[in-house]
Amino acid sequence: MSEKKKLEAYYGLPEEVSFCTKCVMSNQRPTSTVEFKHTKDSRKTTMNFDEQGVCDACRTAEIKDNIDWGMREEELVKLLDKYRKNDGSYDCLVPGSGGKDSAYQAHVLKYKYNMNPLTVTWPPILYTDYGLKNWKNWLDSGFDNISFYRNGKVMKLLTKLSIENLLHPFQTFILGQKNLAPKIAAQHGINLIFYGENEAEYGNPLADNMTSLRDKSYFSFEHLDEIFLAGVSIKELMEKYDVRLSDLMAYLPPKAEELEKANIEVHYLGYYLKWTPQEVYYYAVENTGFKARPHRTQGTFSKYSGIDDKIDDLHFYTTFIKFGIGRATYDASQEIRNRHLTREEGQALVSRFDGEFPDRYFNDVMEYIGMESEYFHELCDKFRSPHLWGKDEEGNWKLRHNVAGKGLED
Incomplete structure (x- = not known):
């Protein structure tokens, strides 16, 4: 057995690292956000590559090219007619923080299709000034x-523990963000929730255009x-860290019986309307006053995606550490699928920006959670998977394989 095969x-x-032949994404990209306690037992699934070496997300992009979007919009109009209310009450719910996607969703639904959306925000952990604006x-x-x-006290604790145990700054944040919308919808008698892009756009399992929250597999509070x-x-959070169950409820899903009564459906607006990030950005700028970051986002080449939270940049750095996939890989792959970049241009951008350390807000984040910067870097080394990382002759960490073919073992 070769040395490569022995690497855990x-x-x-x-174990084998490969890259999509159309975009720059690798087969190491996880499709599940479910994390478990032990770093080597996260039970993740990764995106599929077909026999031609093309990833799920690129195949989904090809499908989009052949969709009759006029017919899809007719489906949307029928759906909205079913739920539209004329008594002044809210008829749909749009979760978001005012980024380009949620700004587009809410504005289109209200001002083009005459819906009355309630917007709901699970705020960033650490707002950027421009994100708040x-x-x-x-x-x-x-x-x-x-x-x-x-x-705030519990959010700090959970963020710190998420980094220590999972090297995932957003793990608990994402859970709370996901579970807030159905709770608020149920409280206000709203039966329709709209998210933006379908998760299949990024290589997650192809999602249907609709999910019923009566399906207990989607949100549950059973066990x-x-x-x-x-x-x-x-149990450990309550006993070891003196956290009350009431302090954790914001992060937990609603109870099954509540969902049974609520009769809520979740839809993706990107299923009905062709979703192109650059066009969504321009729409948000023109109609909602959205402004891009005043500087390039560290770790990538863009300025307008995921810019409201100071921790966001650190989150993508940790994905680079754990999976060898940084923010430039995500951004470039999407731009390639939308034909705004060639694969060669994407390779160059990934080589230049992926894994760039996000020092702009790093000290703010460490101060917020009460963690020493040295300890964070020690954690990063602990979470590097041996099959992805090795050290060069100078003792510096380097990916064994990268999309440009310039890795340690390429």
């Missing part, structure tokens, strides 16, 4: 909003003892 692959990742501009362009600011937050069981 963490997180259930494929975009959120305010979004609401000032014509929307009611509920912003749920969770227990509390089996739920982990930040890699820690609910």
Whole structure:
């Protein structure tokens, strides 16, 4: 058996590293956000590559080219006619923070299709100044909003534990963000929730255009003892960290009986309307006052995606550490699928920006969670999977394989 075969692959990742022949994504990209306590037992699944070496996301992009979008819009109109209310009450819910996607969703639904959306915000952990301004501009362009600011002490603890146990700064944040919308919808008698892009756009399993929240597999509160937050069981959080169950409820899914009564459906607007990130960005700029970042996002070449939270940049750095996939890989792959970049241009951008350390807000994040920077870097080394990383002759960490063919073992 060769030395390469002996190298351990963490997180259930494929031992052999390969790259999509159309975009620049690797087969190490996880499709599940479910994380467990032990770093080598995260039980992740990764995106599929077909016999031609093409990833799921690129195949989905090809399907989009052959969709009759006029017919899809007719489906959307029928759906909206079914749920539209004429008594002044909210008839749909749009979760978001005022980024380009949620700004586009809410504005199109209200001002093109005459819906009355309630917008709901699970706020960033650490707002950027421009992110906060975009959120305010979004609401000032014509929307009611509920912003749920969770227990700050618990958010800090869970963020720190998520980094220590999973090297995933956003793990608990994402869970709370996902579970907030159905809770608010149920409270306000809203039966329709709209998200933006279908998850299949990024290589997750092809999602249907609709999910019923009556399906207990989507959101459930059935087995509390089996739920982990930040890699820690609910029981341990309560006993070891003196956290009350009431402090954790914001992160947990609604109870099944609540969903049964609510009769809520979740739809992706990107299923009905062709979703092109650059065009969505321009629409948000023109109609909701959205403004791009005043500087390039560290780790990539763009300025307008995921810019409201200071921790966002660090999150993508940790994906680079764990999976060898940084923010430039995600951005370039999407731009290639939308024919705004060639694969060769994407390779060059990934080589230049992927894995760039996000030092602009790093100290702010460490101060917020009470972690020493040296300890964070030690954690990064602990979470590097041996099959992805090695050291060069000078003792510096380097990917064994990269999309440009310039890795340690390429």
